[in-house]
Amino acid sequence: MSKDLRVAFIGAGNMAEAMISGIVKTGTLEPRQVTATNRSNADRLLELHNEYGIQGIMRDKLQLSSYDVIFLAMKPKDAESSLLSIKDYIRPDQVVMSVLAGISTEFMEEHLNEGQQVIRVMPNTSSMLRESATAISPGQNVTMKNVKLAKSLLSSIGEVYVIEEDQMDLFTGIAGSGPAYFYYLMEHIEKTAQENGMNVQQARDIGAQTILGAAKMMIERDETPTELRQNVTSPNGTTAAGLNALNENGGGTAIKAAIEGAMNRSKEITEQMAKVTVQ
């Protein structure tokens, strides 16, 4: 990665921090190449500076023209005002990469000047440990050079998938929101273990190792999840009893509902934002 590349994050919350952590700790960019900004929370910017060595600059002091990549990392409801606030201060050769759920490349392009390069990105918070599953969908004006830049920059926070934008809501339901489903699973593992006499920390270690092991099996072994599941399941054994209980209690239905719930909310954000008038 070029030592001259400069990246700004507008929005300095959980997702920005997870990405900054991955990008800086891998040495992909030096801390001096990264700036984070927010509307008014100077303490938060200082915290990020102290933790990662990056620059924290208040939004009104940020010189947008100095950055090659501008990440938008605020809440989707703030997308319109943020896009309009950067519109006339960026050049066509700069690329805007948005991680905002439900904000389409079309919406970004409509709210920026004609020809502006934009890329829609959906990472997840495992970026912090460089284990994100991140999707990108390039807008219509973006150059191949900047798509390559996005891929190599984002590969420092995990795996990168270039997908059609019409799959982005589904991707968000699976991967953007996905870590939360596993944390929720873990909360229930801990609760059940505790109710049955195991201490929480031990249950957490055991549960996390079990999830990690299963994830690695799916990534590294040439077997389908169904085959892997069958290998665990002895006839009339403990797993069969567990899986029966999962099915009887709507486990599969609940997983489908979670993914589709998140996917539909992403679509709903896109629809709500489409009603916003371009000024």
Ligand SMILES: NC(=O)C1=CN([C@@H]2O[C@H](COP(=O)(O)OP(=O)(O)OC[C@H]3O[C@@H](n4cnc5c(N)ncnc54)[C@H](O)[C@@H]3O)[C@@H](O)[C@H]2O)C=CC1
């Ligand atoms: N948290 C997650 O797991 C993921 C979040 N995202 C997306 O990332 C975005 C941010 O999410 P979080 O970091 O969780 O939220 P957060 O609430 O932790 O952070 C939002 C940040 O944006 C700042 N902000 C708001 N309006 C601003 C403006 N106009 N100018 C500058 N800064 C502004 C806030 O001060 C705050 O620092 C959302 O759009 C979300 O859809 C995407 C993938 C995963």
Ligand SMILES: O=C(O)[C@@H]1CCC=N1
């Ligand atoms: O909950 C949200 O809306 C964001 C987008 C994906 C994960 N967190």
